Amino acid sequence: MSFLQTLAAAFKGGGSRVPLARNFSSPWFFAEGSARAPFEYNGAVKRAYLDNPVAQRAVRLVAEGIGGAPLKPADPALLGLVRATSGGQALLETLASHLLLHGNAYVQVIKDALGAPVELYALRPERISVVAGSDGWPAAYAYKVGDSTLTIPVLDEDASPNLIHIRHFHPADDHYGAGCLSAADQAVATHNAAADWNRRLLENAARPSGALVYDPGDGAGLSPDQFDRLKEELTRAYSGMANAGRPMLLEGGLKWQSLSLSPAEMDFAALKAAAARDIALAFGVPPMLLGLPGDATYANYREANRALWRLTLLPLADKLLAALNEGLVTWFPDAALVVDPDRIPALAEDRERLWSQVNAAAFLSDAEKRALLGLAPVEN
Numbered sequence: 001m002s003f004l005q006t007l008a009a010a011f012k013g014g015g016s017r018v019p020l021a022r023n024f025s026s027p028w029f030f031a032e033g034s035a036r037a038p039f040e041y042n043g044a045v046k047r048a049y050l051d052n053p054v055a056q057r058a059v060r061l062v063a064e065g066i067g068g069a070p071l072k073p074a075d076p077a078l079l080g081l082v083r084a085t086s087g088g089q090a091l092l093e094t095l096a097s098h099l100l101l102h103g104n105a106y107v108q109v110i111k112d113a114l115g116a117p118v119e120l121y122a123l124r125p126e127r128i129s130v131v132a133g134s135d136g137w138p139a140a141y142a143y144k145v146g147d148s149t150l151t152i153p154v155l156d157e158d159a160s161p162n163l164i165h166i167r168h169f170h171p172a173d174d175h176y177g178a179g180c181l182s183a184a185d186q187a188v189a190t191h192n193a194a195a196d197w198n199r200r201l202l203e204n205a206a207r208p209s210g211a212l213v214y215d216p217g218d219g220a221g222l223s224p225d226q227f228d229r230l231k232e233e234l235t236r237a238y239s240g241m242a243n244a245g246r247p248m249l250l251e252g253g254l255k256w257q258s259l260s261l262s263p264a265e266m267d268f269a270a271l272k273a274a275a276a277r278d279i280a281l282a283f284g285v286p287p288m289l290l291g292l293p294g295d296a297t298y299a300n301y302r303e304a305n306r307a308l309w310r311l312t313l314l315p316l317a318d319k320l321l322a323a324l325n326e327g328l329v330t331w332f333p334d335a336a337l338v339v340d341p342d343r344i345p346a347l348a349e350d351r352e353r354l355w356s357q358v359n360a361a362a363f364l365s366d367a368e369k370r371a372l373l374g375l376a377p378v379e380n
Helices: 003-011 041-050 053-067 076-083 091-101 180-203 224-238 269-283 298-327 345-359 366-372
Strands: 104-111 117-123 128-132 138-145 148-153 163-167 210-214 254-258
Touching: 041 053, 041 091, 041 180, 053 091, 053 180, 053 269, 053 298, 076 091, 076 117, 091 104, 091 117, 091 163, 091 180, 091 298, 104 298, 138 163, 163 298, 180 269, 298 345, 345 366
Parallel strands: none
Antiparallel strands: 104 117, 104 163, 128 138, 138 148, 210 254
């Protein structure tokens, strides 16, 4: 079947799926010809999550919020699988972190001898690559650690899934999602550079650099040996916080000329604040919740916390839980994992307002009111 026939059959319901790109198109490299350096995930994670306090706090705020979100009652076995720790990691918190940073999350379904799931383990996404079939659709996943590679088929012999792949949208890739970290990478680099500038300035006694001018009057210059010795003596005796304010003794035509910077040039606080806001924006966290400058009143903080849940935590939690429900439907066909908004303190006012509005609707029956509130019908 030709490509056009396959495409036409897919849109006519002929049963065949359109082919996907079989070549590896990584979301971690920018378009060819860009002036920016290629995005490398491991280095970006170190710069952001390990070295940058704003990015780490943003990721942890979202991931820990999702990991601790209350869930509605479900099948105890299913709830136990999701809530159990595996290898010391909490499943939902780890998956949320992987989606934010990498854009992809992978859950290995570990089964017993009878084929029933006994453990859900989140695999590190940078170690996994898609093994495409003849039509370009994923046929297996290759998990590589060092020189060892483990191939995990998408489905087991009984057509049950071995691995659940959850990904963010990527407009230019058929197999891999795009994470928030790639969008925040430049802001993280700017924030880290500003912090490094301030640190180096403090180490140099908060004084701008100057120039040591040699002018003996006859136009002669320093010999290479004299220049190296002078530079070594200056570094040893006059640089660093311990030597701040130490008088400099000059002779032989040497004079010191300060190169002053304005306070605006020396103050990187505004630049750091702008970069920090971009980082918070990329991860979907209101800047106020990260301690960034702003109108930090109680009302604004309360609204920011509510916005975090409404705009970031609940959509991401729904995405994760829906993917887990779909992947585990073979064993739990009637169970569903859903966040219970009634037990989220930040949304208490919203739920109270909704209950009041529904309760005041006299034209609705009790059963219709319960349905609008997402409550189960009362059994007679």
